[in-house]
Amino acid sequence: MIPPVTHSIWAQVVTGNREVPPSKVGLNMLVANVRRDYEVNPSAASLRHLVARMHEFFAKYGTFYQAELEQILKRDTHA
Amino acid sequence: MLSSVAEVQDQLAAGKSLLLAGEESLLRQLPRGSWIGGTIPYFMDKSGGVHSESHIFVTELPAYASVVDVREYTTATLPSICQDAPENGFSVLIMPAGSPVHIAYAQDFPTYRGAYLKPVVGWISGVNVAEIGKRQPMVFAGVSGQDSAQNAVVMHVALPPQKRAEIDIVNVFQPGPGDTITFAVSGFSAGECRINEKPANLARYITGSHVDSRLPLTANYNGSIVNVSVQSIDEKAGLVKFYAPVFARVEYRFASPVADYIAAFNSALPAGGPPATFSCNCILNYLYAGLEGKRTGNLTGPITFGEIAHQLLNQTLVRLLIRDAA
Numbered sequence: 001m002i003p004p005v006t007h008s009i010w011a012q013v014v015t016g017n018r019e020v021p022p023s024k025v026g027l028n029m030l031v032a033n034v035r036r037d038y039e040v041n042p043s044a045a046s047l048r049h050l051v052a053r054m055h056e057f058f059a060k061y062g063t064f065y066q067a068e069l070e071q072i073l074k075r076d077t078h079a
Numbered sequence: 080m081l082s083s084v085a086e087v088q089d090q091l092a093a094g095k096s097l098l099l100a101g102e103e104s105l106l107r108q109l110p111r112g113s114w115i116g117g118t119i120p121y122f123m124d125k126s127g128g129v130h131s132e133s134h135i136f137v138t139e140l141p142a143y144a145s146v147v148d149v150r151e152y153t154t155a156t157l158p159s160i161c162q163d164a165p166e167n168g169f170s171v172l173i174m175p176a177g178s179p180v181h182i183a184y185a186q187d188f189p190t191y192r193g194a195y196l197k198p199v200v201g202w203i204s205g206v207n208v209a210e211i212g213k214r215q216p217m218v219f220a221g222v223s224g225q226d227s228a229q230n231a232v233v234m235h236v237a238l239p240p241q242k243r244a245e246i247d248i249v250n251v252f253q254p255g256p257g258d259t260i261t262f263a264v265s266g267f268s269a270g271e272c273r274i275n276e277k278p279a280n281l282a283r284y285i286t287g288s289h290v291d292s293r294l295p296l297t298a299n300y301n302g303s304i305v306n307v308s309v310q311s312i313d314e315k316a317g318l319v320k321f322y323a324p325v326f327a328r329v330e331y332r333f334a335s336p337v338a339d340y341i342a343a344f345n346s347a348l349p350a351g352g353p354p355a356t357f358s359c360n361c362i363l364n365y366l367y368a369g370l371e372g373k374r375t376g377n378l379t380g381p382i383t384f385g386e387i388a389h390q391l392l393n394q395t396l397v398r399l400l401i402r403d404a405a
Binding site: 020021022023024025026027028029030031032033036037039040056057060063064 | 189190194195196198243245246247248299300301302303305326327328329388389390404
């Protein structure tokens, strides 16, 4: 189950406050680039746009990135 | 595999969809058909690295893959490449070295709509290194019979629901233990930078520190190491040119030396998995590591002036894998 785009984990991923385990090159590049974009432009509008990009990736490929998603979500239980 | 012009003509006549790499004069002899190609005379063949101006390297797409579109892209249309791609499949992109599309894609791909969502794999076409500056790298679109030294050519390929395309990179280089370098501005060249957070000039740093500029700058993208190779250093002008852009706010380090490229490559190549549907390796690896006659595992394909695994890379082997989705 992919958390909705409004879930706080996506913003935490974009801002670097939630780790994404190293994965396949496409996801790794996306994570690095959205974080760099956020550093360049840390506005609320930019964050919304970058969160949407991260969510779109997992919405499309969630089945194939289940392990990564579980790792991302796992931190909730330790928070 | 390397094939004669006649053999490629036969494959096209049989209705195969092909990705081609070879000398311009050879590609010009091919009929219209379901193919795209780019110029380059260096290859990884079954027997090892080879320089051939008499044969074309052929990558045949699997029968279950459907070519849905072959088109040329300009700098104006290239940002829609991912939107034009099929929902499940991949896109193969070839761009001439030094062309406007090469520059634009390298710098702007991360901002394209749908970037990283749909696999884009490919390479930068080139020429015999002895003829750089004398001849122009070209790309060809077999469907239309058009060629270009300015525009990109793309084959969009759809896969059935039970198949999934995945891009993988094999990079023998790892960030070295040296200084951290950052840039205020993205681009294919740089002078002023910060080294360990202090203002510095990269050209003078490289020459003054005796850095081996055959080693790429490396950046860690959430665990994937992305290389940027040095093209030239002008110490007097204080300017370094690169084969791919450096990006602002990314931390770079020069890679550690690699004593034995083949051993390092075999160590870096993941075991198992499906055979690569397409792969390519970098001309700088071919030249610096002396790959002529040497094999890089079972991987074959063109030796290129830049590799595309979503974004433009240098000194990296790129593989397109097609896995069962189940």
